[in-house]
Amino acid sequence: MTDSDKDTFTLADALQGGPGLDGYAFQADVYCVPCGQDHVRIAFFARPTVDWNTFRDSEEVPQPIFFGESETEQCCADCGEHLYGPEAGKDLQGFIDEHRTELSITIWKQVPNIPLDDDALGQWIANDEGLYNWAREEGYEV
Numbered sequence: 335m336t337d338s339d340k341d342t343f344t345l346a347d348a349l350q351g352g353p354g355l356d357g358y359a360f361q362a363d364v365y366c367v368p369c370g371q372d373h374v375r376i377a378f379f380a381r382p383t384v385d386w387n388t389f390r391d392s393e394e395v396p397q398p399i400f401f402g403e404s405e406t407e408q409c410c411a412d413c414g415e416h417l418y419g420p421e422a423g424k425d426l427q428g429f430i431d432e433h434r435t436e437l438s439i440t441i442w443k444q445v446p447n448i449p450l451d452d453d454a455l456g457q458w459i460a461n462d463e464g465l466y467n468w469a470r471e472e473g474y475e476v
């Protein structure tokens with residue numbers, strides 16, 4: 335999804351969640367798709383004659399958003415679901431604590447039986463593309 339794709343995003347897409355939609359922006363907050371859809375429905379039922387141009391105003395009606403790179407954490411203003419960006423306070427130790435066994439098994443498949451303390455696991459996560467991407471996908475700062 336790029337910015338230009340937003341122009342082809344239809345009202346039906348917005349109501350149904352649509353392809354590639356990450357969430358909604360509405361009145362200076364962001365919402366996950368299910369919560370955002372509730373706001374879309376309310377906004378459109380309140381204004382059945384609203385035109386498409388008005389839809390582009392996120393003060394009036396929730397706008398579909400497609401996150402690109404984001405340095406800051408984005409969470410749904412209704413349910414608090416983490417939407418994008420690094421989760422506040424999630425440092426790598428939490429990832430290591432949560433996935434120690436899986437991490438060790440994965441690494442030992444590559445280099446059997448090497449000692450893996452927290453420092454070693456951190457080094458592996460920083461340097462192994464698969465482990466790095468896994469940690470990032472779960473919102474940890476590597």
Ligand SMILES: [Zn+2]
Pocket residue numbers: 365366367368369370410411412413414415
């Ligand atoms: Zn939500």
